[in-house]
Amino acid sequence: MNGTPASENTKQLVKRLKEEDMKAFDILYRQYSERLYSFAFSILKNREDAKEIVQDTFLKLWNKRKEIQPNQSLNAYLFTISHNISIDLIRKRLKDEKYAEYLKTHVTKEGTETENLFHFNELTYKLQEAIQQLPKQRKLIFQMSREEGLSHAEIAKKLNISVKTVENQINLSLKSIRRKLNSGELKSFLFTSLFI
Structure with missing residues (x-):
């Protein structure tokens, strides 16, 4: 997941994305995936989970592409999706006592x-x-x-x-x-x- 500098205006890429342009989707993925991974990892403290969050975030972006507003911040949109999916995963995992104990220990060590x-x-x-x-x-x-x-x-x-x-x-x-x-x-x- 290598981040790349924005090579094209984000709004133009979003417009192309809404028209089902897979190349635009790929460019956005390369621009945002690394930052989203770091963000998800900062919450979950698990590399595989963070990778999964990135995949789920972009899957949701694709599925909801028609709903993105022209003046909406894509940066805020993607990080909000990533945050919400991460929190949902934590809530789900907390039902598992072993995971809850792992999270508690990990957070204590790196408070x-x-x-x-x-x-x-x-x-x-x-x-x-x-x-x-x-x-x-x-x-x-x-x-x-x-x-x-x-x-x-x-x-x-x-x-x-x-x-x-x-x-x-x-x-x-x-x-x-x-x-x-x-x-x-x-x-x-x-x-x-x-x-x-």
Whole structure:
């Protein structure tokens, strides 16, 4: 599962995916599979389970491809699916006493790491919620910058606006996100490394 840099606009890939383009599906798989695997492994602490979660996530993506909205964040969509499937698996497995004991022991041994990972997961979801609440144009500009990796100049050209407008909208987005997070979360290294 080798991650690859985005070689094509995500929205274009999603559009092709909705038209049952398997090549687009393959590109998305290569772009997201490694990160989804790491995310699932951080929750389940089991390599085989994490691999299975990735497969199930992309199976669900394919089955639900027609339902994806044009302005919906594919990143948030995939990680939400992965998170939900992982939690469902844990709930199912907890009925098995041996697995429950294994999980308890494993989490105890790696408590600090596990807490940090869950904090990262929680912060990621809060950030996505804050992004979704941004005004339409502002959200689009922010997602083009942070999720699609476009430069300010590229965004300005695509939207036929000035670079200064792009910069202002991104700054307003960050201020809005900061207001929705508490002071402790704002000091998080994860937040600063991902968004600032």
